[in-house]
Amino acid sequence: MLSCKSWIPFAGTFLKNCRSIYKSCYLTHNSEPEDLIPSDQEYNRIVNHYFHLKESHNCLIIQPYVKWGPKKLTITPEEQLSEAIALVETLPGWAVKETLSVPLDTLERKTLFKSGSMEKIRQLVQKSNDVTAIFINSGVLNKGTVIILQDNFHRPILDRYKIVMQILKTNARSKHAKLQVALAELYYIQRKSEKDLMFKTYNKEALKLMFQDREKKIKYQIAALRKQRTLLRSKRQKMDYPVVAVVGYTNAGKTAIIKSLTGEERLLPKNQLFATLDVTTHQGVLPSGLSVLYIDTVGFISDIPTNLIECFVATLEDALLADVVLHVEDVSSKSYNYKRNHVLTVLEQLEKGAEAGNITSKLISVGNKCDLIDSSEIKDHNTLLVSAHKGIGLEDLKQQLEDFILYITGRQKLTIRIPNGGDEIRWLYKNATILEEIPDQEDFQFIFAKVIITQASLQKFKHYFIK
Ligand SMILES: Nc1nc2c(ncn2[C@@H]2O[C@H](COP(=O)(O)OP(=O)(O)OP(=O)(O)O)[C@@H](O)[C@H]2O)c(=O)[nH]1
Numbered sequence: 194m195l196s197c198k199s200w201i202p203f204a205g206t207f208l209k210n211c212r213s214i215y216k217s218c219y220l221t222h223n224s225e226p227e228d229l230i231p232s233d234q235e236y237n238r239i240v241n242h243y244f245h246l247k248e249s250h251n252c253l254i255i256q257p258y259v260k261w262g263p264k265k266l267t268i269t270p271e272e273q274l275s276e277a278i279a280l281v282e283t284l285p286g287w288a289v290k291e292t293l294s295v296p297l298d299t300l301e302r303k304t305l306f307k308s309g310s311m312e313k314i315r316q317l318v319q320k321s322n323d324v325t326a327i328f329i330n331s332g333v334l335n336k337g338t339v340i341i342l343q344d345n346f347h348r349p350i351l352d353r354y355k356i357v358m359q360i361l362k363t364n365a366r367s368k369h370a371k372l373q374v375a376l377a378e379l380y381y382i383q384r385k386s387e388k389d390l391m392f393k394t395y396n397k398e399a400l401k402l403m404f405q406d407r408e409k410k411i412k413y414q415i416a417a418l419r420k421q422r423t424l425l426r427s428k429r430q431k432m433d434y435p436v437v438a439v440v441g442y443t444n445a446g447k448t449a450i451i452k453s454l455t456g457e458e459r460l461l462p463k464n465q466l467f468a469t470l471d472v473t474t475h476q477g478v479l480p481s482g483l484s485v486l487y488i489d490t491v492g493f494i495s496d497i498p499t500n501l502i503e504c505f506v507a508t509l510e511d512a513l514l515a516d517v518v519l520h521v522e523d524v525s526s527k528s529y530n531y532k533r534n535h536v537l538t539v540l541e542q543l544e545k546g547a548e549a550g551n552i553t554s555k556l557i558s559v560g561n562k563c564d565l566i567d568s569s570e571i572k573d574h575n576t577l578l579v580s581a582h583k584g585i586g587l588e589d590l591k592q593q594l595e596d597f598i599l600y601i602t603g604r605q606k607l608t609i610r611i612p613n614g615g616d617e618i619r620w621l622y623k624n625a626t627i628l629e630e631i632p633d634q635e636d637f638q639f640i641f642a643k644v645i646i647t648q649a650s651l652q653k654f655k656h657y658f659i660k
């Protein structure tokens with residue numbers, strides 16, 4: 194385990210490197226393209242110091258919970274613990290050895306736990322001596338508490354923030370996701386450097402320069418990617434397909450739903466938290482034949498400092514500009530209400546952000562994994578129940594989406610009488626969705642075309658063809 198003192202010898206080389214161009218030598222277990230993220234050895238060491246990055250850990254998970262008062266959560270400690278287990282098990286090579294829920298009367302105590310609980314934890318660590326880390330399932334622990342607990346239990350202490358960061362690092366595949374994670378990590382280290390004694394030996398100016406330089410380079414690359422995405426977005430707008438953004442708590446089944454709605458084999462739903470870190474787009478067809486684009490997004494999770502999620506908000510931008518936002522909920526989850534409230538709160542916060550527009554007015558909820566519950570367990574009778582696995586309710590979902598899209602985008606279903614084989618039908622094939630062509634029985638020179646068409650296209654059609 195690294196202590197504060199073990200950092201001092203690095204300070205000299207660190208300062209030298211601060212003024213040099215940073216060589217690419219990102220975390221050893223995370224293969225980075227050479228030019229992707231500016232990095233240096235010292236920075237990586239700092240990161241390792243905070244995050245205790247390792248290929249594997251045997252964890253003791255401790256779930257602190259406040260028994261009563263305003264800090265008491267609506268989610269039970271058992272439910273919190275099961276999410277903590279899922280978080281650890283998401284990391285390849287990591288395992289859960291022991292778990293313990295510890296009641297607290299306050300979250301303010303410096304040691305977090307009372308002496309009786311401290312003793313209980315100490316005994317548990319001694320008993321299972323293959324425990325290599327203690328994960329305390331709480332947002333961010335303050336440095337003083339971490340030091341006290343580490344000194345007491347002689348194991349690295351991890352909090353929720355660190356575990357989620359580790360998952361994001363492990364699961365980030367695309368250039369964009371890696372850059373977002375690198376930025377989140379940088380902000381964390383930057384904040385630490387303002388208070389942490391560990392940085393006392395470093396030249397403050399050089400440190401600041403190094404952080405600024407790193408931030409500038411990462412942001413530059415993110416901006417370049419964003420330009421590409423804006424280009425793609427405008428191409429998509431030209432295609433004029435309605436867009437459905439699929440959002441929700443992590444592991445609710447967003448990817449699985451999109452896979453079932455589109456039949457796209459490339460999509461791989463996983464029993465992991467934060468399996469999806471990239472915003473991807475998939476084409477599907479609604480009951481009347483209208484093409485639609487589904488956007489898969491990064492899942493939400495509660496009790497994580499907002500700055501970590503903020504880094505991913507940029508990746509949600511496209512999603513939030515969608516015509517419809519489909520909120521996927523896991524109806525089999527015991528913390529269904531807690532998760533629902535969390536997602537809705539985050540969406541409301543995003544809505545307040547500059548470009549997001551009005552999200553709540555274009556929100557539809559769908560309850561996934563209904564195959565795992567029986568009718569007595571239904572939590573909200575107004576939510577459409579589906580199962581991506583068993584294919585239950587998917588046709589109803591498509592119909593709901595279609596009706597909502599027609600309503601919200603001002604598309605109309607129309608029947609237009611036009612010449613058979615003329616320019617009109619060719620134009621409509623390009624600019625609208627043709628549902629059916631029916632010959633006019635009274636005059637075979639004409640057909641009735643049933644179409645779905647936007648207001649804008651209808652105006653153009655009238656302008657070109659109706660004199
Ligand atoms: N029983 C059951 N399991 C499902 C259903 N839909 C999804 N799952 C499972 O739930 C897990 C999570 O599914 P994903 O589609 O990856 O969930 P997600 O919301 O995209 O998760 P993240 O990308 O990690 O936020 C996987 O193991 C799926 O196989 C369903 O209808 N029924």
Ligand SMILES: [Mg+2]
Nearest residue numbers: 447448468469
């Ligand atoms: Mg997913």
